């Protein structure tokens with residue numbers, strides 16, 4: 001064999017498919033074969049059963065011992081049953097591909113399969129046979145010179161080691177634009193002859209990491225790649241000599257394994273997790289390639305194995321995969337995984353090309369003369385002036401084009417102005433999300449409206465500035481006007497309802513004549529606040545705009561009214577505080593009560609005033625605005641047992657006296673104001689019972705009012721959000737209107753600062769999700785959908801506001817006295833925690849069905865779920881989304897949850913609009929839980 005100096009790869013020419021002299025590129029599917037080994041001794045000793053039938057040379061099928069249902073057979077290019085020799089496997093499953101390397105095509109042969117399925121056994125035979133054939137070919141091709149170079153590496157625990165020089169330690173992978181991924185400092189030995197080659201292979205075998213596992217005494221713990229680079233050229237020099245250069249990769253992968261089966265721990269467990277991780281990447285790469293998604297992202301870079309083998313997977317190489325499998329029933333699950341990998345691999349198409357080294361003397365001469373000609377032309381003065389002229393012409397053309405565009409833009413602006421001045425009907429305009437995000441679900445107008453494709457407004461938006469405005473929703477001003485009106489309507493309704501509730505409260509408070517000094521002061525304060533609220537909540541009628549409205553005026557008017565909502569919110573807050581103060585400051589008469597009463601008080605806190613006004617009871621209970629009106633009707637019992645004013649006054653007097661003269665308690669209990677013993681009156685009314693009853697009624701009423709005030713607060717808060725959304729959209733509209741270069745500059749520069757804001761806001765949202773026990777599915781979907789696109793701004797804002805509100809609300813509940821809250825904490829904090837727990841349990845159930853055994857094992861290792869222990873799936877899920885400060889943790893958690901519930905990362909199934917405001921009218925249900933959980937929408 002003649003040795004020639006190594007040829008730099010930069011000289012390699014990838015010949016196009018049209019190269020004369022026959023096809024030089026080969027688009028073909030990966031050759032996939034399956035080899036079944038015989039049952040090994042271990043399996044025989046355990047009386048394991050043979051679970052697979054090789055129906056013919058191409059088909060294998062699971063035997064299905066139960067014969068319950070038919071099973072689908074697996075078909076491949078070849079299926080080798082346990083009696084087949086390695087020689088035959090080579091000839092029918094590898095030879096053709098291997099020998100392509102002699103004619104300039106890269107070739108890769110690798111064995112894939114479960115641990116102990118026979119990969120090393122098979123690859124040894126394949127290598128041996130290939131080496132023989134290569135040397136036979138060299139011998140039979142005397143007209144060519146051949147140069148063989150040998151290198152070998154192993155990937156052990158994600159580090160690359162040179163098997164010919166393991167002293168160099170871990171080797172780096174380099175990305176070369178021409179050669180692809182290369183291994184730095186990898187030794188390449190020039191092969192002298194076949195014996196030398198066998199020696200080199202022997203050295204590698206000895207160097208390779210091998211360990212004992214429960215399934216294989218000599219289990220390969222690393223992926224081994226033997227590379228043979230073959231260069232050849234014709235011995236006789238001609239004018240157009242082409243040399244071939246190609247590599248043959250012989251890959252023996254480490255076995256995919258289940259920790260439970262290999263009983264791995266310590267070093268073996270670590271090895272196993274690395275092996276499984278890189279095999280998982282290989283599987284993903286194959287799966288993605290098999291889906292015909294060549295244009296999509298293929299995660300070659302996720303493991304060193306796939307980086308090194310990149311050209312063999314869907315690239316410039318001919319590839320053969322031999323999938324090895326055990327026939328044993330005990331390995332059926334793993335074997336299925338192997339066969340499913342093989343099925344995907346069948347669909348992957350490679351595009352191998354003949355790699356040639358150009359040494360064409362004529363071509364070289366031609367190229368040299370071309371360069372000389374060009375140089376001469378450049379020096380010539382005529383040429384320069386021609387160039388200049390053509391440049392000037394081009395410039396003129398551009399100027400003309402720009403002028404045309406400016407004209408068009410002016411026209412568009414005119415149109416835009418006209419649109420502003422002629423408000424349209426709601427039905428014919430407006431992108432759907434504008435309406436959706438501004439509407440209560442309870443609103444009458446629920447039909448989303450859309451801009452018709454041909455409308456004037458759309459053409460204004462989709463102009464030259466289309467790109468500029470892509471991130472900004474195009475809003476018809478008339479929609480904004482309509483929405484402002486709707487908001488105002490809600491605001492008015494809210495004001496009226498607040499008035500009605502406060503009327504009732506007012507009367508209630510006014511009818512109360514007793515109490516401590518402090519309590520009276522609080523009541524007085526409350527009365528003045530209520531009075532203030534009356535003023536605030538009555539929105540002047542003149543704010544109702546006429547039909548023909550100028551948008552800008554409307555916005556200005558609306559902005560100036562902003563304080564109304566804020567003040568209303570503030571005042572409600574004050575009223576609520578007053579109620580709380582009133583309750584806590586008033587002395588409890590419990591001390592002197594009977595044990596029976598004490599028990600009652602334990603359950604419900606006694607309120608500072610009893611209801612002495614029967615009409616008020618009815619008003620509160622029956623008031624249309626009262627939360628009780630929907631949930632409770634007035635019972636016969638309540639009407640019949642209404643206490644006569646006289647009795648109530650007596651009771652009131654009694655309470656007052658009791659405070660001043662504590663020792664006369666006994667007298668007070670038995671003597672009424674007009675000195676009539678109560679025992680006498682009790683012939684018609686049981687006073688104690690009545691007393692209890694009215695206290696309870698008062699308590700309930702006050703709670704109702706309190707709850708209602710809270711509800712009003714919620715609604716005001718929501719109104720506020722809606723208003724802000726509207727203002728955002730108005731601002732966008734204003735920006736659009738000023739569609740000048742300045743606006744363009746601003747928007748073009750926005751992404752930089754927006755990105756920072758986005759990251760910051762996302763961190764806050766993640767923390768708030770954590771604090772508010774928000775559904776994991778919701779978090780995942782939101783996290784995966786909103787990745788910082790400028791158009792995400794509004795969604796981020798809305799999510800942040802909702803969460804901030806919810807967090808404050810929960811904190812308030814947490815701080816308030818349980819007696820005041822009644823059942824509320826149970827319906828919010830506790831319910832959220834419970835729902836989250838249930839969701840985790842639900843997700844844990846999906847771990848088995850949505851993740852493969854390998855994926856599960858890898859996750860257990862990664863998330864440090866103990867190898868032995870109960871409920872490992874739940875343990876895993878319980879670790880997800882628990883560290884809101886760790887963004888890697890969040891990203892990984894989202895990936896897992898997405899997989900478990902079947903979201904795809906691109907968010908194809910879910911529209912971003914789901915995350916916009918979509919409140920359910922508060923009166924329809926007990927507690928506002930914030931938003932529709934995506935899990936509900938998915939019926940999880």
Ligand SMILES: Nc1ncnc2c1ncn2[C@@H]1O[C@H](COP(=O)(O)OP(=O)(O)OP(=O)(O)O)[C@@H](O)[C@H]1O
Pocket residue numbers: 036037038040113114115116117118119120121122216218219220221253254255256324
């Ligand atoms: N087709 C076969 N015929 C006979 N014996 C076989 C066959 N395939 C494998 N064996 C035997 O099975 C045992 C395990 O094989 P091998 O080491 O090749 O498995 P492996 O898939 O490389 O395992 P690992 O992934 O753990 O390295 C070896 O003792 C080997 O000799």
